[in-house]
Amino acid sequence: MLAVLLTLITVVVLTYYYYFRRSRKRFYELAAKLPGPFDLPLIGSIHVGFRRGPTEIFDYLLQYLHTVPTPMRAWLGPFLFIFIDQPEHLAVVMNSQDCLKRSYVYQFFRNEKGLFNAPPELWRKLRKQLTPSFAVTSLRSFVPTFNKKADLLVKNMECLVGQDSFDMFNKVGEYALGTSAINSLGLDLDNDTSDFKKRYLENAEKMFTLMWSRIYKAWLQPEFIYKLTSSYREEMERLDMFRGLSKKVLSMRKEARQKDLKSVRPERDENNARRPQLFIDKLEQIANETGILDEEGVIQNLDTFIFASNDTTSSAVATTVLMLAMHPDVQERLYREIMNVVPGSYIDYDDVSKLDYLEMVIKEAMRLVPAGAAIGRVCEKEIQVGEYIIPANAQIVFPIFKLHRDKRIWGERSEEFDPENFSPENCAKRHPYAYQSFSGGIRNCIGIKYAYITMKIVLAKLIKSYTFSTDLTLADLKFHLSIVMRIANGYMVKLERRESKASHT
Template identity: 75%
Template structure:
């Protein structure tokens, strides 16, 4: 009896596998025409991730950065990934309406109703509605908060002057989280520093769990992942991650009911005019007027904004500080630009466009160390790129860190730090898709300008107050990867700076 049942199961499994392969015949035909690494049955190329955590995997890929030719085929279990890194090919992919959808692995990130991870139809509607939240009037309204919290960042670093080297990422994260909470929720997290610390640690650990799952194809099926301790830990951490948005959303409901009774329309308008244009106001307005967001959608977009504006920008500040500490000549040139352009303590929105070298420094830092080292899209309609055809349901991998260090574009010194890479003259010579630290094309980062303002104001305040130094070199740096990329050993030292304006 057992033998009969076993034989029947084998026959059913083979039949199912045959129909599965046959339904994807075109996918396999086109994939076979692309070069790729050695694939094992069923698991494909995922064997390279065995016994490697996300950071070790990133180290492994960086080591082989210049040896990988593209387009490159790689199977992650049943998922076909086609890696593309040529600028002219990327321009086609990233501007195609058929490649707007995030790759399948992004479902593990969650936040499917948020503008970052939403399906194409919802994303288009959200993007159109949210664009005014990142237009100049809104951005200008955030500047006072950035100034206030950047001043607090400088003050909080006083205790580190003359002390042993430390990783400034934590302080940068506190600065960004404080500004994000005010600009999105109207909540000043500096009133509860313990909660702020717990939030930052929790978010990092939650997304590390997500990244570990992405690298382990055997954990892709939900029914298997739910049996693991990682699943239970991730769910607990998600509850805390969303806790602050849910709490504020609930409090606002109660506050609106009270204010509608006690305050006149003129009083409410005057109050709103004095504060930043809060992200939650816009989301609630979208939910009430368009119906494309429910309460959970509002909360997911708030969490998306807080996470994206905190993790990415704080990592960019920390990496730029580290590069300045490593390169004293760059630091001194930037210092002179800053004090000659912004001699006062308050940084106005219009001041930022005058600091050309500052922007060059930031862009070069995140060229070498892109905050998101790789992105992926799903091809929903077959189309041609160069000499090859991308099949339907192929996942298109875009290795940002490889693109940003391509020696054919950036020269033999592509892995060295040189802000002159972003001089106006050098930028004019390059293909616009040779640099993708903020992605590109139709679904580029909606918060690019917001992020740059936050980064610039934080760095200006730091460079005016402190001299940065480090004993590290580029070769010493080690990666930590948890959705966003960070440097795990980026230690710097601080000394107070005596501000003297150069007249040279």
């Protein structure tokens, strides 16, 4: 009887699979024309995630991608993933209205109402409404906060002078969280005497790693299976803490309004650029005036802002400091530029644009260690990319890490740190889509200018105050996959106090 039942089940499954493939005949025909790895029946390439952690899977995928031409296909069960890393192909896909939707794997980040992961219809509305929040007037309003928190970071690092190596990421993380909490929520976390910031950052990193692991451990992707695991229970606990900050402030504001108070903080003059123009104000305005956001949507967009301005900033600044520590000649040249442009203690909005070499250094650091190792989209309609037709409903992956180290683009020294890669002359010779640290095309990052301002201010103040060194080399670095890529062996640096500043003014 059991044998008959198993036979019946097998026949049903195979019959369903046969008709399923027949109904997608063109989809499979187009996919078969693309180069790719050996795929096992039904499961495709799921087996590559077996017994590999976030560091091992990164090394494996990177080595494999260098052996296969792109576009390249890979199957995860019924899902077709197509990897694209040639700049001219990226330009086509990133500027297509039919490739605005995020890949289905982004649902694991549980942020479907936030700008980061919103479906195209909601994203278009949110983007239009939120763009003024990153205009010049708003950006100017954030500069005093950046200066104040950067000064506090410099002061807090005094105790590390002459000490053993420490992880720069942890220090920068507290700066980034402090600035994003003020600019988004109007909440100064430095008034909190507990270790909340440290716990918040540790919680976020572990939560994002859990979320990311579902991408390459494809057997955990079905929600009903994932809910049976301890990873799901841990993720829910961490998600609750992560969203707790935004929920708490939103609740405080609601209570204040119910008591007929105008705000949870003193009313500000919108024309006064010295006061931050809070992100939460704009989101509540959108929710009240347009109805495109409910309370959960406001919370998810606040969390998106905090995540984007915290994790990406921390990664980029810590990476830049580490690269400078490895290259003292670049560090000294940068120090001279900073002292010439900003000899005083306060860095104004107009000063930031004059720090040209600093921008080259930041971009080169983010080339070698981009915050996002890959970006995923869905091709909702067929699209021609080079000699291939990408089938509708294919998942498209842009492997940014590989793109940024491609010798065909960056030359034989593509694995080395050289800020001259971003000199005006070299940029003019290169395809504009060869560099994708903030994504490109229609759905590029809305906060690019915000990110560069905060990064330039904090880095300028750090380099003016300290000299950084490290025992690490580029060859030593191992990478850990999460929503934001991490250096697995840490951003380990030592620092000494600058002896003289006047001689370089």
